[in-house]
Amino acid sequence: MPVLVEQDPTLVGTLGHALPTGSQVVATTERALAWLDQHPDEYAVVLGPSVELLAALGTAEDLRIKRPTVSVVLVREQFDTDVLTRAMHAGVRDVVAAGDEKAVTGAVERAHQLFQALRGPGGARQLGxxxxxxxxxxxxxxxxxxxxxxxxxxxxxxxxxxxxxxxxxxxxxxxxxxxxxxxxxxxxxxxxxxxxxxxxxxxxxxxxxxxxxxxxxxxxxxxxxxxxxxxxxxxxxxxxxxxxxxxxxxxxxxxxxxxxxxxxxxxxxxxxxxxxxxxxxxxxxxxxxxxxxxxxxxxxxxxxxxxxxxxxxxxxxxxxxxxxxxxxxxxxxxxxxxxxxxxxxxxxxxxxxxxxxxxxxxxxxxxxxxxxxxxxxxxxxxxxxxxxxxxxxx
Incomplete structure (x- = not known):
């Protein structure tokens, strides 16, 4: 499942509609990383607009090395070529606009496809x-x-x-x-x-x-x-x-x-x-x-x-x-x-x-x-x- 990092309740509601049922919501990138440590089968981290760009890029860099099967989706209110370039270098898989729910859904679906390709659909799962x-x-x-x-x-x-x-x-x-x-x-x-x-x-x-x-x-x-x-x-x-x-x-x-x-x-x-x-x-x-x-x-x-x-x-x-x-x-x-x-x-x-x-x-x-x-x-x-x-x- 994806993990959404966002503090704004309104944005959580909006982005939540674009994510699969059961997606986890946390307020900070630190909590997202802690969550991933406990859940090896999560396949995407969606960084909402409230996450500062430097923190978002740092998280993507960290995950690119430590958790290559986890895709980072960066959601911005607005972005330009400079942001796209920096995101690409950091290992962000997709950059999408905050108001485009279909784009968010598509990015998460692509992340899941990549996860299955890298790990296989029958990856190990730990029961609660x-x-x-x-x-x-x-x-x-x-x-x-x-x-x-x-x-x-x-x-x-x-x-x-x-x-x-x-x-x-x-x-x-x-x-x-x-x-x-x-x-x-x-x-x-x-x-x-x-x-x-x-x-x-x-x-x-x-x-x-x-x-x-x-x-x-x-x-x-x-x-x-x-x-x-x-x-x-x-x-x-x-x-x-x-x-x-x-x-x-x-x-x-x-x-x-x-x-x-x-x-x-x-x-x-x-x-x-x-x-x-x-x-x-x-x-x-x-x-x-x-x-x-x-x-x-x-x-x-x-x-x-x-x-x-x-x-x-x-x-x-x-x-x-x-x-x-x-x-x-x-x-x-x-x-x-x-x-x-x-x-x-x-x-x-x-x-x-x-x-x-x-x-x-x-x-x-x-x-x-x-x-x-x-x-x-x-x-x-x-x-x-x-x-x-x-x-x-x-």
């Missing part, structure tokens, strides 16, 4: 990974954790992430992000035999922070019509278009949750420092062991982790028999950000809670994720976060 967030007890902050983890996994636009709300009776993902979806998983009911990525894209709701949502039904009675087969095929189809699919589940081993856990690559278990929750989590982990769910790919998130309650992290690890991957302390800022519809990872990326979710994301991916200060965050840097780094399913 499913991350299921689960807790056997309600009220532990599972949905808030799911939302913030998904935002952290986007790495500020470098990854495509879809957040699926599988709490089919009382899902709160959309309202937590102050989104009002026109479609939800309900519109996929009965389509088990025809589910594909193109169909699902029409049901998704985009959040401003490079995150896409598949919302839960608006009425609880719909959950009886969402079959395990439908859920399984939805998650498998989303793997084709996203790097990570984060699944928020209900606080029970219902059919939807069990199906998600069966499809999962990594599982995040959310717990709080109280005896009833830890007892339920212990039983849940034993159940997961019996069902062979996510063995070696579990990550424990301690939410509202305040030492004053009298249960230490060491005690939790001893009780549950697994290390803590990340801790999020109680903070008024988290609730305030959630109530405002701007999750803490977006509202205050430097907040301790945001850093904890970033470290959790690093534990899940097994890869460093840049922190707000530009350093690489790894799970090992989070106090007592000794998460597992193995990849792939058991």
């Amino acid at each position: 990974r499913v991350v299921t967030v689960f807790s056997p007890k309600g009220g532990v902050g599972k949905t808030t954790s799911s939302v913030n983890l998904a935002l952290a996994l986007t790495d500020r636009g470098a990854r495509k992430v879809c957040l699926v709300d599988l709490d089919l009776a009382f899902g709160d993902v959309a309202i937590t992000m102050q989104l009002f979806p026109t479609h939800s998983i309900e519109q996929a009911v009965g389509s088990e035999d025809s589910i594909d990525l193109a169909m699902l894209e029409g049901l998704l709701t985009r959040h401003q922070d490079s995150l896409t949502i598949l919302a839960a039904p608006s009425h609880p009675d719909v959950r009886e019509r969402v079959t395990p087969l439908l859920i399984s095929r939805i998650l498998r189809a989303l793997r084709d278009g996203f790097d990570y699919i984060v699944v928020d589940t209900s606080p029970s081993f219902d059919d939807a949750t069990l199906t998600a856990l069966d499809e999962t690559d990594e599982c995040v278990i959310v717990a709080t420092l109280d005896v009833p929750t830890l007892k339920n989590v212990k039983v849940a982990l034993e159940t997961m062991d019996m069902l062979s769910i996510a063995r070696g790919h579990r990550h424990l998130l301690l939410n509202r982790a305040d030492e004053q309650v009298g249960i230490s992290v060491e005690k939790v690890e001893s009780i549950l028999g697994m290390p803590v991957s990340a801790q999020v302390a109680t903070a008024v800022d988290i609730a305030a950000a959630t109530n405002a519809g701007t999750p803490i990872v977006s509202e205050k990326p430097g907040h301790p809670a945001s850093l904890a979710f970033t470290h959790l994301a690093a534990s899940v991916t097994g890869e460093p994720i840049p922190a707000p200060d530009g350093t690489n965050a790894t799970a090992a840097e989070q106090p007592r976060a000794r998460g597992l780094f193995r990849r792939g399913r058991s």
Whole structure:
């Protein structure tokens, strides 16, 4: 797919019509290069009019050497022979006028043809990974954790992430992000035999922070019509278009949750420092062991982790028999950000809670994720976060 670099929302809308469905939009050339590092099968970078000419030419020079299969399309409000000459020398494939949508579409199509010629139509493709967030007890902050983890996994636009709300009776993902979806998983009911990525894209709701949502039904009675087969095929189809699919589940081993856990690559278990929750989590982990769910790919998130309650992290690890991957302390800022519809990872990326979710994301991916200060965050840097780094399913 093409990557469009443009900051002007009006131009994004105009140029977006000329690009294939599913094209990624980023604001800077730096984010475009970061995106390409994660997506080896992208075939074009479209540099919009807001990208300064020198930056555009520098990006083209860089890609000409490092990624020769990626074509650069330069879009200008106006250009002359000098611009064309400099663009050609830098390795730009096409220079087109901003108002000519057909020219943009044609340039991108030529880029795809060139990509196929250089790489072949059967080039390797890496499927996305499913991350299921689960807790056997309600009220532990599972949905808030799911939302913030998904935002952290986007790495500020470098990854495509879809957040699926599988709490089919009382899902709160959309309202937590102050989104009002026109479609939800309900519109996929009965389509088990025809589910594909193109169909699902029409049901998704985009959040401003490079995150896409598949919302839960608006009425609880719909959950009886969402079959395990439908859920399984939805998650498998989303793997084709996203790097990570984060699944928020209900606080029970219902059919939807069990199906998600069966499809999962990594599982995040959310717990709080109280005896009833830890007892339920212990039983849940034993159940997961019996069902062979996510063995070696579990990550424990301690939410509202305040030492004053009298249960230490060491005690939790001893009780549950697994290390803590990340801790999020109680903070008024988290609730305030959630109530405002701007999750803490977006509202205050430097907040301790945001850093904890970033470290959790690093534990899940097994890869460093840049922190707000530009350093690489790894799970090992989070106090007592000794998460597992193995990849792939058991």
